[in-house]
Amino acid sequence: MHSLSLVVPLHDEEDNVLPLTTQVQAAMAASPWPWQLILVDDGSRDRTLERIREAVASSPRHVRAVILRRNFGQTAAMQAGIDAARGSVIATMDGDLQNNPHDIVRMVRRLLDEDLDLLAGWRHERKDGFWLRRLPSKLANRLIALVTGVRLHDHGCSLKVYRGAVLRQVRLYGEMHRFIPTWMATVTAPERIREEQVSHFPRIHGRSKYGLSRTFKVLLDLLSMYFFVRFRASPGHFFGRIGLACGFAGMAALGWLAWLKLGEGAAIASRPLLLLAVLLVVIGVQFVCTGIVTEMLARTYFEAGAARTYLVRETLGGPGGGGAGSAGQRLPGSVERR
CATH class of the missing domain: 1.20.58 (Methane Monooxygenase Hydroxylase; Chain G, domain 1)
Structure with missing residues (x-):
């Protein structure tokens, strides 16, 4: 029996937390696998943490939270959620309600049926602005494919489904969350990585954290990615x-x-x-x-794990995932409060 862990990093998304939790629970009603939702608060300064506590209190069996001490960035928050995940299958998505949780069950089925290690979402019809979001994303996708050799239509889509045993062999740093397919290609065969079209909605609440300011970070991380992919062994x-x-x-x-x-x-x-x-x-x-x-x-x-890209202040909720892990298990380097 497989189990599913859904990781959602959050930063200043107070109006999206409870609707997101409701949508995920409705979507997971069709899941034949035990599942857990892991909400990672990445140092939010609004009332996101309060909303997360409400979500955990309303469904402690399925909802778990990881609260970081400060804002470490989306990549570190995603890694914290992956470390807390106990499912044999791990899914990730954004917390801005632009991804559709109802796509997850279908993607997990395909991952298992076709024996894949990664199924990446492809926002075929994006609802973002053209100049600030879609055009830079299209250029970045082509550049990433050219440099890394991993050809996907949408590297930046956070909605992805992974085989947990393979994903846990990868560590994320910097702004590397958009390069996860490339990192996965270093530990698994490229033919075990596929993509699937997913739904995409316009942002209703909150403010986008993406923009042209991330371009330079992405370029620097792309150079690092090129080095480790092409010359990691030598x-x-x-x-x-x-x-x-x-x-x-x-x-x-x-x-x-x-x-x-x-x-x-x-x-x-x-x-x-x-x-x-x-x-x-x-x-x-x-x-x-x-x-x-x-x-x-x-x-x-x-x-060697001597350095961590995040620090956990506390974790909330039970293990979830239908017994996918021990209830007493703690995150590496974390302090768990009950």
């Missing part, structure tokens, strides 16, 4: 290419200057090329040595 190849290119260029320039000095007796001390050549050699050595060491240390640091 990072020395990435830094080595840059270091060798700089080093060979510097050595070639030094060789040419040495030929001018020894063969023709030309003065080279006052030439800017001498300083540039020495600088290129030094840069090459630094890229080959320092870059590899620091990147490997950083990756080892995160993989």
Whole structure:
């Protein structure tokens, strides 16, 4: 018997919490699997936390909450919810009521029937503004597909369904929630990743947290993603290419200057090329040595779990999920209050 955990990160969504909970409960009435709803409060400053407490109190068997100490960002909040999830299947969605919870059961069925590890939602008919949301999203999807090689129509759609055992092998940092399909491709076969068209509604309550300000963060995370996808097993190849290119260029320039000095007796001390050549050699050595060491240390640091991207203040509600996990289980590094 499978079980389902639905993770919803929330930040300043006080008017959406209770309607969202109601919609999820109505949608999950058709679920043949035990299920739990995990609401993650990402340091909201409005009355979102109060609404979450009401939701947990009204349905403690199915609704659980993870309250973060401050605003860590959507990626960290999503990771906190995934860590708290106990289902064999994990679904994620936004808390702005723009996703349709009734799509989840259908997506879970397809995930299990076709033996997939990830089924990503595709907002085929988006109800967002064109210039601030749809156009940047379309450009970002094409850029992500070009750089990472994972070709999906809608990387930014939060409505996704995962096989829990595979998703738990992935750790999310920065703004990496939009790159989860790419991270999944590093631990599973690409043919086990598919997409499906889902419903999309216009935002009614609250204010969108997305905009052009996230563009630079996405670009930087995309560069990091490119590095870890292409050179995760051999990072020395990435830094080595840059270091060798700089080093060979510097050595070639030094060789040419040495030929001018020894063969023709030309003065080279006052030439800017001498300083540039020495600088290129030094840069090459630094890229080959320092870059590899620091990147490997950083990756080892995160993989070992020594650093967490969020801190939990308390958790609310029971385990849910029809006994998918132990009721006494705690989140790593969390303090649980009853």
